[in-house]
Amino acid sequence: RQDRSGGYVGATRISRTGSSRLRGGLYMPAIVGIQHNEVLSEFAKRLKANGKAPKQVICAVMRKMLHLIYGVLKSNKPFDPGIALAA
Numbered sequence: 001r002q003d004r005s006g007g008y009v010g011a012t013r014i015s016r017t018g019s020s021r022l023r024g025g026l027y028m029p030a031i032v033g034i035q036h037n038e039v040l041s042e043f044a045k046r047l048k049a050n051g052k053a054p055k056q057v058i059c060a061v062m063r064k065m066l067h068l069i070y071g072v073l074k075s076n077k078p079f080d081p082g083i084a085l086a087a
Contacts, residue, residue, distance in 0.1 A: 014059055026062040034061055039068070039084040 033040040040061050047057045072079050 014055060023059075023062065026065060027058065030058050030061040030065060033065060034058070039081050040064060042085065 030040070034044045034057075035041065043064055044057050044061055047060055048054075052060070068079065068084055071084075
């Protein structure tokens with residue numbers, strides 16, 4: 001969520017809409033995923049290179065994890081990093 005008023009542009013904040021329990025439950029797995037999962041660490045490095053703030057990177061990784069989890073559950077196939085890196 002951007003903080004704007006007239007010509008002033010402030011820092012972008014994390015939106016608090018959605019489930020706080022889900023955000024809280026995905027925070028630490030996202031941190032661990034950045035450190036140990038090839039797909040998530042490459043994604044995080046790309047975001048950092050684009051100048052994203054650390055908390056923005058973590059929230060984006062949390063969202064990416066949700067997409068990966070949904071894909072695994074929907075397809076009924078095990079996680080394949082090759083497919084995840086192509087997306």
